[in-house]
Amino acid sequence: MNVQRLEDRIRGKLNTFPSKTRRVAEYILANSSEIAFHSISETAEKLSVSRAQLVRVSRMLGFEGYADLKNTLKKKLLTQVIPSSSKIGLENGSDIISELCRLEQANISETYKNLTLDKAMINNFCDFIKNSDAIYCMGWGISALPAEWLYTRFTELGLKSVLMRRGSLSLIEQARGIKSNDMLIVCELPSYVIEVTEAVKEISSQNTCVVTITDSPAAPVCTYSQLNFYASDNSPIFGSSLIGSMFAVHVLTSVLAQKMGSAGKTALETQKENLKDNRVYYPSYGLRY
Secondary structure (H helix, E strand, O other): OOHHHHHHHHHHHHHHOOHHHHHHHHHHHHOHHHHHHOOHHHHHHHHOOOHHHHHHHHHHOOOOOHHHHHHHHHHHHHHHHOOOHHHHOOOOOOOHHHHHHHHHHHHHHHHHHHHHOOHHHHHHHHHHHHOOOOEEEEOOHHHHHHHHHHHHHHHHOOOOEEEEOOOOOOHHHHHOOOOOOOEEEEEEOOOOOHHHHHHHHHHHOOOOEEEEEEOOOOOHHHHHOOEEEEOOOOOOOOOOOOHHHHHHHHHHHHHHHHHOOHHHHHHHHHHHHHOOOOOOOOOOOOOOO
């Protein structure tokens, strides 16, 4: 069984599991890296369950035992760190352009499926935004790009937004200024960053609403979030594609603009008027925003 099938199976069965089994299954989703490299005794102690319980849950999920589950998760993490030859070349005469188009279409389709799996989550996202004093957008490395686009979109909608990225202050230092009435949206694509997780953990301890845009429930930041949106990021060459996460940002902020009603419409019309400023933009027909 591959990891994607495992995650789909857990999500599909989660509500049918007894409470103790559900707690173990949720831990598997959120902490795959720990399970992959920790012993069964360490994981059992962490969850305050028996080793036999971990074996039973592994078998319920379709594995021969806990060791089989652990090896599957380990293989996934190692392929993220050490790209295979197919990841870095397509040397055998493959058409890279066609392959890229195929994968990016699949990334958008998979992200769309994840976004529409539970449409109430998008409504909850919009409600959290409207009830927040300020919206903090966090990202590191390539994940800073969708985070910056979120920040841009919120600012254009007239919302108070703050971009968090590594600079003169660490993310943990920046996290100290976030209050319980604020909201954090963290974008986190592989490879996952320890400082990001530590900052999110610090922010969540203040009862701040945390939302993630990531590739998998296995991302460590998912442990501390109230809402998780999953964006597919498969790429044949570079580690991750941004198409899925950017599509998720586009969908979420577009729905938000619509739900803001007249306030959203006014904000976008004001932004559109800015295009007529000849000190900034060349005058031309068909200006659009």
